Amino acid sequence: MDFNYSPSENEFRMELRNWLAGALPQGWGETVFEPEDEHERAMFRLDWERKLYAGGWSGINWPKEYGGRGATLIERGIFAEEMARTQAPEGINIIGHNLAGTTILACGTEAQKKRFLPPIISSDEVWCQGFSEPNAGSDLASVRTRAELVGDKFIVNGQKIWTSYAQYAQWCFALVRTDPDVPKHKGLSFLLIDMSSPGITIRPLRQISGESEFNETFFDNVEVPAENIVGGINEGWKIAMTTLAYERGPEDALGRQVRFKQELDKLVTTLCQTMQGSRAAIDNPAIRQRLARAITEIEIVRLNALRSFSVYLDGGDRGADASMTKLYWSHVAQNMYELAMDALGPVAPLSGNDPSARAMGRFQLSWLQSKAFTIYSGSSEIQRNITGERVLGLPR
Amino acid sequence: MNFAFNEEQKSLGETVDRLLEDHAALRAPDLSAEANGPAWDALAELGLFAMMVPEDQGGAGLTAVDLALSVEAMGSALGPIAALDALAVTDLLVRHGTPAQQADLLPRIATGELRVAVAVTEQGCDEAPEGVGTTVTGNRLSGTKVLVREAAAAHLFAVVAQSGTGAAIYLVPADAAGVTVRAHEDIDPTCALGEVTFDNVELGAEALVGAANPARAVTRLFDGGAALSACLQVGIAARMLATAVEYARTRVQFGQAIGAFQAIKHRCADMAVAVEAARSATYYGVWAFAEDAPDRARAVSMAKAYAGEVAKHVCNETIQVHGGMGFTWELGLHRYLRRAKVIEHAFGSTLWHNERIVVETLRMDEACSGDKLAAA
DSSP: OOOOOOHHHHHHHHHHHHHHHHSSTBTTTTTTTSSSHHHHHHHHHHHHHHHHHHOOOTTTTTTTTTTTTOOOOOHHHHHHHHHHHTTTOOOSSSIIHHHHHHHHEEEEEEHHHHHHHHHTTTTSSSSEEEEOOOTTTSGGGGGEEEEEEEEEEEEEEEEEOOTGGGGOSSSEEEEEEEEETOOGGGGEEEEEEEETTEEEEEEEOOOOOOOOOOOOEEEEEEEEEEGEEEESSTTTHHHHHHHHHHHHHHHHHHHHHHHHHHHHHHHHHHHHHHHHHEEEGGOHHHHHHHHHHHHHHHHHHHHHHHHHHHHHHOOOSSHHHHHHHHHHHHHHHHHHHHHHHHHHGGGOOOOTOTTTTTGGGGHHHHHHTTTTTTTSSSSSHHHHHIIIISSOOOOO | OOOOHHHHHHHHHHHHHHHHOOGGGGGSSSSSSHHHHHHHHHHHTTTGTTTTTTGTTTTTTOOHHHHHHHHHHHHHHHHOOOHHHHHHHHOOOOOOHHHHHHHHHHHHHHHTTTTTTOOOOOSSSSSSSGGGOOOOEEEEEEEEEEEEETGEEEEEEEEEEOOOOSSSEEEETTTTTTTTEOOOSOOOOGGGGEEEEEEEEETTTOOEEEEOOOHHHHHHHHHHHHHHHHHHHHHHHHHHHHHHHHHHHHHHTTTTEGGGGHHHHHHHHHHHHHHHHHHHHHHHHHHHHHHHHHTTHHHHHHHHHHHHHHHHHHHHHHHHHHHGGGGGGTHHHHHHHHHHHHHHHHSSSSHHHHHHHHHHHHHHHHHHHHHHHHHO
């Protein structure tokens, strides 16, 4: 066990730090912020991802042959720390990087890797995820969207839901039913679908935050070339499990931790500047007790990820531990935003542009957004089933 | 950067675990301290107390990180609590002891023959070690310490007292004139807690530890006690989780193992997540302590506070999972509940460490913004 960094790791950190200093807008995080408008914000984030790519800082741990940097997991940890430190913007192609890319890298053919990975890294192609359906949420294996192989094409019909970023996406990976006559897990396939294909309709869904990040996506006789299947026909469940292991895994958690850490730092600053009666909010002992817990928990999200990295580096497998990773970050992040709203005091209900709102209402928006954490990527109830059965060996 | 224990560290932890597993009396439902003696002797024979002693003083020269899994095993086995005092004082002497103190004490601590106990807590004082009321005037030490572990068996006390220029640590032999020990009545008699009164006790020439910077010696001892306590707490939590899971697998109600019910399964899953989180915080805290990292104080406080909360939670949940059996004396779950409570209140409670986490965070932020200014 050693948390000291090697000279080459320190060099990596300094190189990134220097690059970030030049790449972020002047006054970033102090006088310059992300656009408020949802669409403008999405475009801003896409620009930022392309800037990262131009600087050689996108998909850093992917192999060099597909446009990555071949960085180690440790360097990925450093990357996350530096992004948190500089309050760097988030990206929009998270699903492309963390899910589509990792799944294609792990299970795709060489031709698929060469075709799909470089434009993910460059963010020329944004991805969305077609897993959930109105009647297949926690019970994901019961998806009904049909794909019939006709000649050299699949014909896809059905509906997906909660498709985040579908409105910005060029590609979608989808779990579809290719055989309705076998047990539900055994008749599924994993397809890569061009979102510009005729027959795809997107309808935005409004979330409790007021935003419309996610959508309903309809497939009406959509043609998908047969070579756009990952794994074999009817082998989709296994591929989807690989995707979920990454979606719930430590790399994803570490990326999120960056944002939580940024918001926590902002919360501490805000509480120092918020007077409540004769004292600043930060001097309220009840707030301090909960703040200490939040500081500890957000730090543990990072430490958990680093511990998982060490397990993988020692040759350990990815597995059900991803469910524990996801359970942890989702609940502690929700707790942090609950604390933020409680600690802001009577002005907590004030939003965005109200002159009396604290920190431009960001904690309120994040608090609303955080309600999704324990639902998407598999609800906490599903993660607890997986943890109980596959980690602890409890009966089904 | 590597967050894994090496083979030697794991192997040592497994050895301690197996050794203490043989001492089943440590975990018997009845609250007897008698099992401590044989377990202590076995740990001494294994060389546990020599592990952190430098090689030139007859030890193995290991660090707290090397021993983290071993201390976790001691927590899990309800091993003699005074072993933690021995390890914390060993670390203190290695870092801050004079050559004479090291030469005199470390070889005898290493063999297990010299029993040391940390005497810091006092009635009516804040938990901060700097706030103790025990005082040294001239060459005499006076004051009363409470919750001293295995106090009656100790040969030497490491006493935190006010020196006139701030808190410092003094080594006081148990047989010095003016030292009296009274056994406490308390929740876990297997810790043999005692009140130790020092009545105008004359200090020896080599009593003061860390003369160059007494305050640093005090926080070193306190952080050592806290970091190692977090390991004990993780050990207790992990064992309770395993006990709950085993029961949930085998106990049948309504025609099936109760672990098949989500009401039970989900509790167990949450406990497992909590135990792993406590491990992350604790292992990092122990590393920061061993390395004397810049964020040592905060990392140690995070470990102690968080592992304490998790140990408490998992003990409570495990009793609940066991239903009526969990509440019986004979099953012995109360032993872990009791031990966890004693550890929780030693070397700073959760509330105290939480406050320190905030203080340290604000201090580090200031350092960080100063750093930014310097860079600009």
